[in-house]
Amino acid sequence: MKVRVNGKSIDLPDDILTIEQLLSHFHLENKLAIVEKNKEIIDRKTYKTRTINEGDQIEIVHFVGGG
Amino acid sequence: MLTIANKTFHSRLLLGTGKFSDFNVQKQAVIESGTEILTFAVRRMNIFDADQPNFLELIDTDQYTLLPNTAGAANAEEAVRIARLAKASGLCDMIKVEVIGDQETLLPDPLETYRACETLLSEGFVVLPYISDDVVLAKRLEDLGVHAVMPGASPIGSGLGLLNPIHLQYIIDKADIPVIVDAGIGSPADAAAAMSLGADGVLLNSAVSGAKDPVKMAKAMKLAVEAGRLGYEAGRIEKKLSAVPSSPVEGMSVVD
Numbered sequence: 523m524k525v526r527v528n529g530k531s532i533d534l535p536d537d538i539l540t541i542e543q544l545l546s547h548f549h550l551e552n553k554l555a556i557v558e559k560n561k562e563i564i565d566r567k568t569y570k571t572r573t574i575n576e577g578d579q580i581e582i583v584h585f586v587g588g589g
Numbered sequence: 590m591l592t593i594a595n596k597t598f599h600s601r602l603l604l605g606t607g608k609f610s611d612f613n614v615q616k617q618a619v620i621e622s623g624t625e626i627l628t629f630a631v632r633r634m635n636i637f638d639a640d641q642p643n644f645l646e647l648i649d650t651d652q653y654t655l656l657p658n659t660a661g662a663a664n665a666e667e668a669v670r671i672a673r674l675a676k677a678s679g680l681c682d683m684i685k686v687e688v689i690g691d692q693e694t695l696l697p698d699p700l701e702t703y704r705a706c707e708t709l710l711s712e713g714f715v716v717l718p719y720i721s722d723d724v725v726l727a728k729r730l731e732d733l734g735v736h737a738v739m740p741g742a743s744p745i746g747s748g749l750g751l752l753n754p755i756h757l758q759y760i761i762d763k764a765d766i767p768v769i770v771d772a773g774i775g776s777p778a779d780a781a782a783a784m785s786l787g788a789d790g791v792l793l794n795s796a797v798s799g800a801k802d803p804v805k806m807a808k809a810m811k812l813a814v815e816a817g818r819l820g821y822e823a824g825r826i827e828k829k830l831s832a833v834p835s836s837p838v839e840g841m842s843v844v845d
């Protein structure tokens with residue numbers, strides 16, 4: 523399945539179906555990651571159930587140092 | 590005590606977390622500063638480098654109030670989006686609204702800032718806008734319902750200190766919400782001067798992160814903010830154009 527993650531086109535393995543699996547795929551499951559799918563901010567509590575579909579635009583953001 | 594919305598803080602120093610060269614130094618600086626409020630920015634993760642360290646992982650987030658900013662936003666819509674992303678972390682409901690209107694001076698866009706604040710207030714955020722030292726704008730934002738205003742002392746990262754203390758004074762005198770002097774602080778003297786004017790707090794970053802010894806500077810800023818506040822509360826003497834002796838004028842015959 524082809525999706526865009528943080529502006530990059532990515533071909534995901536077929537067994538990646540949810541936001542939670544996507545984060546695990548990139549080894550980000552223990553990171554404080556905030557996910558936006560097609561401009562919709564996804565509630566952290568629903569990462570397990572929210573699915574990813576072909577062509578989705580996904581943004582994974584986090585807190586960095588700033589003033 | 591500094592009260593913002595329903596939260597009370599002992600420290601009146603808010604510390605930014607950008608541009609530190611070393612996380613251990615940064616952690617020590619945060620401790621020495623005595624701050625209870627740390628600012629952060631929201632950015633894309635590097636998804637191909639899961640091992641990249643993150644300062645948030647090194648501190649006990651229960652001990653600090655996180656104040657994410659909307660830096661990077663050039664209009665109200667972008668600021669609102671960043672604020673919502675920050676809130677979705679589940680770690681904070683406070684937001685520093687920062688909408689830059691000019692890339693050279695990094696001065697804030699007052700109209701977009703106002704619009705962003707309006708939306709974020711309606712969504713229940715605790716809203717702290719970064720603004721220029723404009724008392725009219727500060728009062729308009731206060732009327733809108735923001736929880737504090739954060740006028741700049743001078744351009745972000747410039748270290749120029751208080752360029753227009755009179756304008757800051759106008760805001761401090763007129764505002765009924767906390768006034769936190771944000772941006773441009775270069776030295777402990779600047780921080781003390783801002784607090785001496787009656788500011789409720791100071792937010793700084795580069796002055797500590799860019800210092801030769803950030804840990805020592807963090808402590809200096811803590812003391813400066815405390816000294817400035819104490820001085821303000823104590824009430825300074827009036828300035829006079831003539832001298833007034835400190836020693837008694839009676840019993841002068843002893844030196845005749």
